[in-house]
Amino acid sequence: MTKARSFKSSAPRKSEVPPGYVADPNQGPMLRYEASLPRLPVPTLSSTAAKYLETVEPHLTREQFAKTQAAVNAFVGSEQGKILQERLQARAADPSTKSWLSEWWNETAYMGYRDPVVVFVSYFYVHVDDKTRPTQAKRAAQLLKAILPFRALVESGQLEPEKVRGAPLAMSSYEWLFHSCRYPTKPSDTARKFDPTKHNHVVFARKNKFYKVALADKSGRELSAAELEAQIEKVIALAGTEKAVPVGALTSDNRDIWTDARAALLAASPSNAASLEQIESAILVICLDDTKPVTREHASWECWVGDGKNRFYDKHQLIVFENGKSGFLGEHSCMDGTPTLRLNEFVLAALAHGKVDLGSAPADAQLEPPQELIFTLDAPTKKNVSEAEARFDELVGAHEMEVLHYEGYGKEFIKGHKASPDAWAQMVKQLAFHKMFGRPGVCYESAQTRKYQLGRTEVIRSASKESKAWAEAMLDASQSDEHRAALFRKAVSRHLQYAAWAADGQGVDRHLFGLKKCLKEGEPVPEIYTDEAFSKTNHWELSTSQLSSPYLDGWGYGEVVPDGYGLSYSIGDHYIRWTITSLKLRTAELKHFLAEAATETRAMMERAAAEAKKKEAEKAKL
CATH class of the missing domain: 3.30.559.70 (Choline/Carnitine o-acyltransferase, domain 2)
Structure with a gap:
């Protein structure tokens, strides 16, 4: 490299980080907290099972869901489930292992x-x-x-x-x-x-x-x-x-x-x-x-x-x-x-x-x-x-790409409705997918887990019972905007809850991956993994991730399954931009439905807000 530069690191005072983080005096500012970062936790079996069942339900018929419930409950209550969980916990507790997942x-x-x-x-x-x-x-x-x-x-x-x-x-x-x-x-x-x-x-x-x-x-x-x-x-x-x-x-x-x-x-x-x-x-x-x-x-x-x-x-x-x-x-x-x-x-x-x-x-x-x-x-x-x-x-x-630079609104408008911009954009995606295919899309959203040592990502399972109920109400002409807005807020809240779980290492997918990796040669694969819901609900038709910056005019990546879409997005003050890639699977149509869904969501929320304001005014007159 060139002759040494002189830098002032502007290192924060110890009080500027939460309790439990200790600066290593032998490291420079960049890595000074690395050794004191917490390790990726191992969720409980019961917690993962409950979240898993909640996330697969919108994609299954009643009969399929009953079968999946039985397989999940059997796994949680089995000796094998207990042994696999103990093996994973032992790996996580090994002092020489910074992350049970990373390698x-x-x-x-x-x-x-x-x-x-x-x-x-x-x-x-x-x-x-x-x-x-x-x-x-x-x-x-x-x-x-x-x-x-x-x-x-x-x-x-x-x-x-x-x-x-x-x-x-x-x-x-x-x-x-x-x-x-x-x-x-x-x-x-x-x-x-x-x-x-x-x-x-x-x-x-x-x-x-x-x-x-x-x-x-x-x-x-x-x-x-x-x-x-x-x-x-x-x-x-x-x-x-x-x-x-x-x-x-x-x-x-x-x-x-x-x-x-x-x-x-x-x-x-x-x-x-x-x-x-x-x-x-x-x-x-x-x-x-x-x-x-x-x-x-x-x-x-x-x-x-x-x-x-x-x-x-x-x-x-x-x-x-x-x-x-x-x-x-x-x-x-x-x-x-x-x-x-x-x-x-x-x-x-x-x-x-x-x-x-x-x-x-x-x-x-x-x-x-x-x-x-x-x-x-x-x-x-x-x-x-x-x-x-x-x-x-x-x-x-064999591929194609479409870019939708939607200027109907951005995060300023969304925050004006006291909603999360990311969750809002995810709901728009679900509505667009419903419009195009008549059902929820199996959706992966990336959440970073870098609060933990060697942390990378966990899955936010964006499709939910709540998002399905809202999308169906949006497509049902008999539903009122007031009802749709209430369902929308429930779907947004649920998305934020799952996003928080994922960031805390309490998602479903990495834990299930780790448990399966703990199987030893010759041991039977538990039914939870062979049940059709497992492969169906991690077949990521919508591979989504948000990176937003005023210095980027686009970003993206490819699809992760042959019949799916890469769907990166950015949310600016006054725009939402999606980049859509696929193996020529009617990509322009999905672009159209995203724009339509974004506009309809805005109109619905505005009408609902106006109706709520009108009711408040009438109530004040009484």
Whole structure:
């Protein structure tokens, strides 16, 4: 890395965190509370069983629900249920285990997952445009220059921990933000963190070619934004107009296929290992695309998948287009979206408010020119690349995306009705799904559990008896708005209760996952897992998650089941934006129904409020 920066950490006083959190004097501000964070709890069997039955009921017939009730009650009362719970509690109590869930979940959901990361795992952000309309090289240089102080805070441990209601959150995943890479291996992937002091460089992708650029000169002085811009201009010139064989396309493939292809790439030439490591060890990859997206849909699509060639999907990537638009593609295996959102907000806010030290360069500055990372390809490797391209094109070609930037209202209006914006948006989704399919949608909403050591996520099961009753009332012309509003508030309250449970590690899904993982070889699988309700109600037709920021103009990810939808959303003061992805499952219709449901929900609440006000006025006259 460059010469040491001087930072004031603005560490909060001990009184600013709740009792029970102890600052570790041997750690910097970022990790000072890590060791005193509570551990993820193991819910009681009876609690999980009750919540589980409540969440499956709206999706089942009476006969199906009776069968599920019997299976759940039998499991809770069984000796096997008791033994599995005791095993899980023993794992949680092991002093050497920071989280009973973390290792299992990272393996099952990420490292052991073999489908391609692009579409199925990665997520993207579209940045709000820079109003000065910079060139591609200037935009990339300024983004990179703004990243460097954030990297310094992270790598030095000086970054302040995030907090929720004063309580610090787990920050250990920030280790994987810079100079790290996911590696394809069988049967499960691995990840590696590189020393930033020994690998102080960035890699640019242009015309499917990769170029290494040092972030400091030989004296250790950090390059200025102008110098970075000049280096990027050289990259663009060096890349020319002819596209190379896209080695990066290999990273878009099935993980087992990529494992074998990587071995073949290394075998093709001894120099290929060095080129790969330069990419893998870089601060991140910056893709200088040769497209000029204008619409939200086009920019979102390019940030999400691109053409599958000018990318290296095993790392976090900044994407900068020829018209100065930009975005970010997150490698999801080692961290969730909140740390990368914080990075992107830091960078974009600093640039928007003129807070970035763009630096200056001495007149005699001597910079090493960009270094192209050459790959020597033999016939088998070229064939592997070609086949990876074809599989990518087939997979991505089967998908479609719609973006609904709904400006009918946003969180200010929702809060005016004393409701939770997130819960409101979830109810709108349920109403839209009812309109389209005539039933509740099996819905996953992500809740972060970073209040616990190594915490990641839990499921908020958004569909409920209350949301079903409200949606049905909305579609029943005989129902009054007063009645609908009452049902709506019950549904919102129930959603907030479940969201609180999930954030506290008291949801259903991770506990049931953990209990099943405690089964030993040869032991029978309890009926709760073979009952049709189990597979039906974790088949996430609606995979939803909210990240809201004034610095993003879109974000999203792919569906998690073939007959479902990826449904990311953001809630601004005066808008709600949904990005919808699917395997061409009438996506435009769902977009239409979301807008219709959002408008009808507003109109219903306004009419109900007016009627309530009228009744109050009449009552006052008496």
